[in-house]
Amino acid sequence: MGDVENDALRHGFETRAIHAGQDPDPSSGAVVTPISLSTTFAQSDVGVHQGYEYSRSGNPTRTALETCVASLELADHGLAFASGLAAEDTVLSVLSSRDGGAPSGRVLLANDAYGGTFRLISKVWAPRGLAWSPVDLTDLDALVAGWPDDTTVLWLETPTNPLLTCVDIEAVSAIAHERGATVVVDNTFATPYLQQPLRLGADIVVHSATKYLGGHSDVVGGFVAVSDGTLAERLRFTQNAAGAVPAPFDCYLVLRGVKTLAVRMDRHCSNARAIVDLLVRHPAVERVFYPQLPDHPGHAAAAKQMADYGGMVSFTMAATDRLSGEDAARRVAAGTEVFTLAESLGAVESLIEHPAAMTHASAAGSALEVPASLVRLSVGIESSADLVADLEQALDDL
Incomplete structure (x- = not known):
């Protein structure tokens, strides 16, 4: 040692x-x-x-x-x-x-x-x-x-x-x-x-x-x-x-x-859980990616080696009669007020982005290409009630 x-x-x-x-x-x-x-x-x-x-x-x-x-x-x-x-x-x-x-x-x-x-x-x-x-x-x-x-x-x-x-x-x-x-x-x-x-x-x-x-x-x-x-x-x-x-x-x-990393991560994680609770029950959401979910493919590995499951949440949008999954994802990403549409992650403020057109655009056409219907959240340390309400209104407004 x-x-x-x-x-x-x-x-x-x-x-x-x-x-x-x-x-x-x-x-x-x-x-x-x-x-x-x-x-x-x-x-x-x-x-x-x-x-x-x-x-x-x-x-x-x-x-x-x-x-x-x-x-x-x-x-x-x-x-x-x-x-x-x-x-x-x-x-x-x-x-x-x-x-x-x-x-x-x-x-x-x-x-x-x-x-x-x-x-x-x-x-x-x-x-x-x-x-x-x-x-x-x-x-x-x-x-x-x-x-x-x-x-x-x-x-x-x-x-x-x-x-x-x-x-x-x-x-x-x-x-x-x-x-x-x-x-x-x-x-x-x-x-x-x-x-x-x-x-x-x-x-x-x-x-x-x-x-x-x-x-x-x-x-x-x-x-x-x-x-x-x-x-x-x-x-x-x-x-x-x-x-x-x-x-x-x-x-x-x-x-x-x-x-302040420890106290921030505690809040990031608890706020992320509140967001996941909303997403898993919302009909506009096709799939939620968060390691704490029992059906997440990496749940067992995360439970084995992580003290908590983190402040990052991703989800794909379901297609509707009016919108493709990509269109729905873009509208949600641009439709929040407390979540800021921006690249990067991991800071005190909550951010939302469309990876296929933003942070992961360089992977288009490769084996690492991400779904066009994907939305990524960096859940910050604001009031969890405000974050849930903000995302919910963006989803409801499709």
Whole structure:
């Protein structure tokens, strides 16, 4: 058991979210981590300094964020990035070019992954020589039977964006490790409050810190958590060499958001349940995707590895005599008042979107294409009664 996990036994999640990496400032006693704007740091002699030389390589505010979120993920190492995709790009760079040469190997990607991840792998890395295949990670027998010999990386989200598919991290990690592959888990939807993939066998965790970690729709960021020291060293080298690092103020904003992550996630989850209760009984809704529902394909996996079921809800609209499912979905997405029609997710305000035309448009025509009748909700922390009433009027108004 590592030092980080030992620390977790001494202090609970909420305590670490507020205090890990965030001791009072020694020079002033400030209880809020200062924003260190300096790009360079004085040296007492050539190569002798206090841990920082140049802010691309390291910054005190970034260190505080990296220490805190690593602790929440039960990881020995954490690395902050300028965006979630910058974090993913760095991971792909390290895992696909282990000898510093051209990309090689194959990424097995969940067949309903986030559109941005699909675009990065299929449109940026594949032309450079990295092979990839979409796979159904809920069918373990098929995964084993169809495993390509050149696979080096298994990349998954759980729950997925936007269909909320849940994958048994422990089971697929065991399959991947038996075949020499590295397991990467995008934990953005669950957050470390609900799920810790490293504890379940994953090798690397990635986040879009823009979402639940930041939590207020005011900062773009990414994060990587890992416990393997050698892998962490390679990731940090590439982080510094490529330079896709967050600004100190961005680190401060994510760190501030993390302090309330636990209480926000509790409200996100309870509000999502109220929305699901409406959707499952409304005649205009064809199907509801939420891991807590007993008929959800990933319910067993979610119940096994998540502390709660999250704040994301998706549903498909039924076609009517007047409207196709896609038309109905578009009208509902544009017909709410408390829910804001916008991309992104995971913040205090509730958002609604039409994935096929918005966040997942890049997957059109591919194996990862999403239904045109799909609506995705990021359920915020407003009054649950207001959210239910708002969505209900949009559904009734079709």
